[in-house]
Amino acid sequence: MRYLKIVLVGLILIGSYNCKEAKKEASEAAEEMEETMEEAVEVEMISFKMEPKSESGVTGEVTFVQENDKISMVGTFSGLTPGVHAIHIHEKADCSAADGTSTGGHWNPTAEPHGQWGQEGGFHRGDIGNLTADANGNARIEFSTDLWxxxxxxxxxxxVGKAVIVHQGTDDFTTQPTGGAGARVSCTGIIK
Structure with a gap:
């Protein structure tokens, strides 16, 4: 009987130790999961439709995805004339004017000259560049930056609070302050 009591007490102690060890492991796993969640990627997305301007019929959709400190932009468009067209971010999310001029000029918070993104001599934060429409008038652009x-x-x-404009012509990257891109043929405000 005494042997049985010793075995029973031993089993209780082992069980108690195993429970304490299990609780400790569970607690450590919970802490590790919490740390992982804190390091998780923060992703935010906005997407919107483009509306025709200047009697163009140009439509499209633009999506911005922010992942931590970087934004990726994807735009798809239809109704363009075949060829190269400029695309910019403009100052105001106001597409009320029939010609899109209610959006103001290019978004340029750092007061740089107009230019090509990333090139010497400066560029507006809104100077995205050009996109090319195929023979059917369809175009796609992808762009990423940590400056937005x-x-x-x-x-x-x-x-946020700015507008995306697609222009009738090509951005020459030199004409000040617009790049000589011509009429505004599609517009949307970036409204969150």
């Missing part, structure tokens, strides 16, 4: 953000406190980076 969605709703952050840095007014030199925050694109």
């Amino acid at each position: 953000c969605l709703g952050c406190d840095d007014e030199n980076k925050n694109i």
Whole structure:
């Protein structure tokens, strides 16, 4: 009987130790999961339709995805004339004018000259560049940068409250302050 009591006490101690060890492991796993969640990628997305301007019939959709400190933009368009067209971010999310001029000029919070993105001599934060429409008038553009953000406190980076404009012509990257891109044929405000 005494042997049985010793075995029973031993089993209780082992069980108690195993429970304590299991609780400790569970607690460590929970802490590790919490740390992983804190390091998780923050992703935010906005998507919107483009509306025709200047009697063009140009439509499309633009999506901005912010992943941590980088924004990726994807735009698809239809109704363009075949060839090269400029695309920019403009100052105001106001597409009320029939010709899109209610959006103001290119978004340029750092007061740089107009130019090609990333090139010496400066560029507007809104100087995205050009896209090419195929023979059917369809075009797609992909663009990424860490110089934009969605709703952050840095007014030199925050694109919320701005507009996307597609132009009739090509951005020559030199004509000031617009790149000589011509009429505004499609517009949307970036409204979060």
